[in-house]
Amino acid sequence: MIQVKNLSKEFKLSKQKRKEMGDEFKDVKIFKAVDNISFECSPGKIFGLIGPNGAGKTTTLRMIATMLKPTSGSISISGFDTMHNAQEVRKQIGFMTGQTALYDRLTPTEMVKYISDLHGIDHNTFEKRKNELFSSLDMTSFAERRIGQLSTGMKQKTSIVRTIIHDPPVMIFDEPTSGLDIMTSRAIMDLIRRCKEEGKTVIFSTHRMGEINQVCDDIAIIFGGKLFCNDPLEKFKAEMTKDNFEDEFIVRIEEA
C-alpha cells in the first residue's frame, strides 16, 4: 500500500541551472517539481502515473523510494513513513528504471546475490528464490557470465530478478520500458502484470499511453508538478472526449 498525502518537493535553482532552463525560469529561484499531490496505490492493483518529461514523475517516485526527501507532505509505504522509517521502507520496495542499471563486471548470480545480501536475505532463501526466478526467466545458461558480455534482453532479465529477488510487496517502475525494444519492453510489462497477480502494490510511471491501457487499474495525470486526474482507468475511459488516449491526454493537459 502506498499513501501519498499533500506531497511537495522544491529545488533551489542555481544561476547556471536557471540559464539552462531558459528565459521562463530566469527569475525562478525555487522550482516546485511536485506541488501538493495526494494519491493512494492499493495492493493487487497497478497505479499508472502519466505525464510528459519533466512533469514530476521521477521526483515523486524517488521520494516514494526515499532517495529524495519531501519538502512537505508525507508518504507511507506498507505503514512505514518514508521520512522516519526510510530503511524499513526500502526493505518493502523494488525499484526499477528504464536503464539497465547493472554492474558489468559481475555475473547475474553475483549481481542478484549482492542485492539479496543488502536486503538481509539468508542464503537458503536466496538460493531457492534465485533458482525459481532464473528458471522461469530462462536465465540459467548465462547466470555465470559477466553482465558486460550479455545482450540487452539478458541484462533486462537480470534487472528484473535484481528488482524482485527480495519479494517486495511494493514495486516502483520509473519509465521501465524507456529506450527498450519491443521484446524487452514486453518482458517488463509481463513482470508488471505478474506483480499484480502476486498481490503487490505497483506504481508505474510512463508517458506511453498504450502501456497505461494495457496494464493499469488506476491512473493519475501529473503535469507541472500538479496532479490533474486521479481515477480508476475505467472511469477515465468513460469520461474521454477524444477517440484515443494520446489525444485525450493532450486535451487534459491543455485544460490544466
Next chain:
Amino acid sequence: MKSLIIAKKEILDLTRDRRTLMFMFGFPLLFMPLFFIGGMSYVKQAQEKAVEKNLKIVIYGGEYAPEINKAFSDISDITILNDINKDSIENYIQEELIDAAIYIDKNYQIAISNNKQAQLQLQFKGTDSFGVTQERISRIIKNVEKEIIKNRAKDLQLDINILTAFNFKILNVASEKEIIGKSAGGYLPYFLILLGFMGALYPALDLGAGEKERGTLETLLSSPASRLDIVIGKVIVVTLSALASSLSAIIGIFLSFKANPQIPTQMISLFDDIINVTTILTVFSLIIPICVFFASILLAISIYAKSFKEAQTISAPFQFLIIIPVLLTLLPGTELNAYTALVPILNVSLATKEVIAGSITTFYMIEVFLSLFAYAGLSIMWCVYSFNQEGTIFRN
C-alpha cells in the same frame, strides 16, 4: 555489516578491472624497479662515461708555463689541441667540440718566481655531466700548484704545515642510518603518498561518478543500505586500493635494492638496517589514515561529478595540491615540529623521514597520529554529507 557487503562487492568488481589492477599493483611494482634500477644504472653509466671521456682542451699561453703543459700532456685521456683561434674558442666550447680552454697569463713565470700569484683561467661549459670536466682539469692544476708551493716552502726553509693553520677533523655524531633517513628518507614518503593517492584515484572515480554514470547508484540508494553504510563500504575499498598501491611501492623499492647488482653490499646491509619490520609497520600506520583521507575526499568529489570525465577534471588540481607538501619535505630546513605535525600530508612525509632516521619523538608521533585521525574523520564526515546532499547525488 551492510558496509562490508558493499565493500566485498566493490572489491570483487574492482579486481576484475585491469585498469584498477594496473594502478594498484602493476604500476608501483614496475615503476619502482624501473626508477631505481634503471635510474641508478643510467646515472652510473653517465658518470663513468664523463670520467672516462677523452677531454679535448686548448691551452693558451702554455709556453709560459711548461709544467702545466707537461702535466696535461702526460695524461693519456686528455688531448691538447693547438691552432684554435681565441676569438672562436667560445663557440667551439658552446658546441661541445672542445671541452675546455685554459688561459695562462704571459707574466706567469715572473709571478711564480717572485712567490706571487699567477693568473690562470679555465673556460668550459658548465652543463656537462656532473661537473666532471671542471673537476678533472682543476685536479691537475691543483697538483701542479701543490708542487710549486712545496718548492717555495723548501726555498724559504718553511715547514709545509705553516700553510695549513688547522688540522681540522670532522666528527659526525649522526649514524649512517640517521643521515640516510634525513636525506634519502624524504623520498620514501614521496613515493608512498603519491602512489597511495594514485591507487585511490581511479577506484574512487569508478565507485562514485562511475556508479552515477552507469545508473547503478539508484539501485544502491533504493536498497536498505543507509548512506553511511554506502560511504563506509566505498571508503574501505578505496583506502585498501590506496594501501595496496603504497605496499606495492614498498615491495618495488625492496626488490629494486635486492635485485640491483650495482648497489654495494655495504649499502644493502644499511638498507636492511633501515627497512625493517618495525619501520615498515610504523610507516604504514601513518599511511593508513592519510589513505582514508584521500579516499574520502576523492569519493566526495567523485559523487559530486556528473560523469567520470568531470570527476577526472575536478580531481586533477588535487594531484598538484598533494605534491606541494610532499615536495616541501625534500627541502632542507623543513622539520617536524608542533606546527608541521598538524599539516596533512606534510606531517606524514616528515614523520616518515624521522621514523626512517630513527629520530622520531613520542610527542610528535602522537600529535601526527591525532591530527591524521582528525583529518580522516572530518573527510569521512564530509563524504557522508556529500552523499546525503540531494543536489550532489542527483546533480545533472
